Amino acid sequence: SDHSPRNSSTRGWALQQAAAEVLPGGVNSATRYVGHPYAFGGGDGAYVVDLDGNRYLDYHAAFGAILLGHNSPVVDDPVRDAVGKLDLFGLGVTELEVELATRVTEVIPSAEMMIATMSGSEATAQAVRLARAATGRQLLVKFQGGFHGWHDAVARNVISRPELAYGRDPLSAGILDAALESTLIAEFNDLDSVRALFEQHPERIAAVIMEPIPHNVGALVPTQEFVSGLRDLTSAEGAVLIFDEVITGFRHALGGYQEICGVQPDLTTFGKGMANGYPIGGLAGPRSLMERFDGQKGDVLLAGTFNGYALGATAAIATIEHLRANPDFYTRTHALGARIRDGLTSIVAELDLEATVAGYGGVFSLYFAAAPIRGYRDLMRNDNQAYAAFHRRMTDKGFLMIPMSLKRNHVSGSHTDADVDRTLEAARDVLAAMKAD
Numbered sequence: 001s002d003h004s005p006r007n008s009s010t011r012g013w014a015l016q017q018a019a020a021e022v023l024p025g026g027v028n029s030a031t032r033y034v035g036h037p038y039a040f041g042g043g044d045g046a047y048v049v050d051l052d053g054n055r056y057l058d059y060h061a062a063f064g065a066i067l068l069g070h071n072s073p074v075v076d077d078p079v080r081d082a083v084g085k086l087d088l089f090g091l092g093v094t095e096l097e098v099e100l101a102t103r104v105t106e107v108i109p110s111a112e113m114m115i116a117t118m119s120g121s122e123a124t125a126q127a128v129r130l131a132r133a134a135t136g137r138q139l140l141v142k143f144q145g146g147f148h149g150w151h152d153a154v155a156r157n158v159i160s161r162p163e164l165a166y167g168r169d170p171l172s173a174g175i176l177d178a179a180l181e182s183t184l185i186a187e188f189n190d191l192d193s194v195r196a197l198f199e200q201h202p203e204r205i206a207a208v209i210m211e212p213i214p215h216n217v218g219a220l221v222p223t224q225e226f227v228s229g230l231r232d233l234t235s236a237e238g239a240v241l242i243f244d245e246v247i248t249g250f251r252h253a254l255g256g257y258q259e260i261c262g263v264q265p266d267l268t269t270f271g272k273g274m275a276n277g278y279p280i281g282g283l284a285g286p287r288s289l290m291e292r293f294d295g296q297k298g299d300v301l302l303a304g305t306f307n308g309y310a311l312g313a314t315a316a317i318a319t320i321e322h323l324r325a326n327p328d329f330y331t332r333t334h335a336l337g338a339r340i341r342d343g344l345t346s347i348v349a350e351l352d353l354e355a356t357v358a359g360y361g362g363v364f365s366l367y368f369a370a371a372p373i374r375g376y377r378d379l380m381r382n383d384n385q386a387y388a389a390f391h392r393r394m395t396d397k398g399f400l401m402i403p404m405s406l407k408r409n410h411v412s413g414s415h416t417d418a419d420v421d422r423t424l425e426a427a428r429d430v431l432a433a434m435k436a437d
């Protein structure tokens with residue numbers, strides 16, 4: 001079909017061949033390869049365009065980094081104005097950095113101070129180090145399936161598509177054994193599994209890090225009992241609770257998922273959608289912890305040549321200001337997300353498929369496994385090949401979704417009801433055809 005990125009007569013295919021010569025695997029990030037790399041040339045609102053001019057309705061959204069839509073003038077105009085005004089000084093502070101930290105501390109319930117990084121991985125790495133420094137302890141607890149970036153402390157027990165490289169555990173070769181052994185694994189929505197680790201390792205656990213909704217395995221929504229229980233447990237045990245809101249932050253609510261569940265973590269990490277596609281990450285928390293990054297009085301190293309750089313700070317401020325001035329962003333994306341989930345749920349029932357629709361807000365996932373999907377063990381029942389076929393057929397019809405079978409898709413501020421109608425129509429055709437095969 002027109003939209004196939006596997007069509008070997010296209011410009012996209014030629015670029016994929018050239019890429020294979022100079023980039024390992026033909027891509028700059030392992031998760032961008034799904035049997036072939038894609039080759040895009042541009043984006044516009046809810047759409048992206050490949051090198052051959054095919055338009056795709058985009059739910060992949062750069063793994064969620066696109067929040068308002070591609071090339072949004074809300075963000076791009078101020079960034080364009082900033083080019084040529086401020087570049088990089090490497091001394092002192094800019095007005096933009098103070099403005100960004102002020103905005104973040106205003107909107108994030110648990111944030112009193114904030115540091116800017118260049119990516120989500122840097123933010124979680126800083127959070128883990130800060131927690132270790134503050135507690136004088138070494139161990140970290142993460143949840144099965146959770147993803148917090150590429151660095152050593154969090155590279156264990158990540159699943160998204162077990163049959164691919166990304167299903168490796170640990171995620172990478174070349175990691176110190178000590179780093180892997182210092183990361184303990186608990187089960188999401190199972191407070192007893194966390195309690196057991198605290199009992200096994202008394203006064204040795206520095207922090208618990210969690211995606212409040214683990215969107216790296218789709219959408220396991222936490223029970224209120226679980227998040228509140230984690231807060232109480234970590235406080236009682238003297239450990240730091242880290243909410244990794246790299247995906248949930250700014251996307252589900254201006255104040256992140258912590259605003260929705262009413263539970264305040266000690267530390268919060270940000271990234272992705274925060275600057276609508278411009279590289280940035282952030283770590284926020286109470287003054288008492290964050291002041292350890294103080295280069296004079298603290299003891300934790302905060303460094304980064306590009307931290308707080310003008311274009312990223314400008315983009316993040318513009319994104320946050322837009323969301324603050326337009327709370328209907330949340331009512332609209334949540335309503336569109338609900339329409340997609342309800343529509344997919346009806347199609348699944350109608351066709352009697354072994355599939356389960358999940359999600360939250362503007363995020364949706366289609367698991368090819370029967371309900372209930374509560375945790376890791378249920379996710380292992382997922383039929384990854386069925387998802388791959390669904391993904392491929394949707395791509396060929398011009399709908400771009402995340403290729404990994406256990407991740408999620410995103411509605412941006414640019415998607416419309418008509419887009420959702422078309423998506424459901426295409427999904428019905430694809431699923432019916434898969435059923436007939």
Ligand code: PMP
Pocket residue numbers: 063118119120121122124147148149150211216244245246247271272281
């Ligand atoms: N935390 C979460 C929850 C993520 O989903 C990701 C990226 N997928 C990261 C951290 C790492 O962010 P980055 O890719 O910007 O380093």
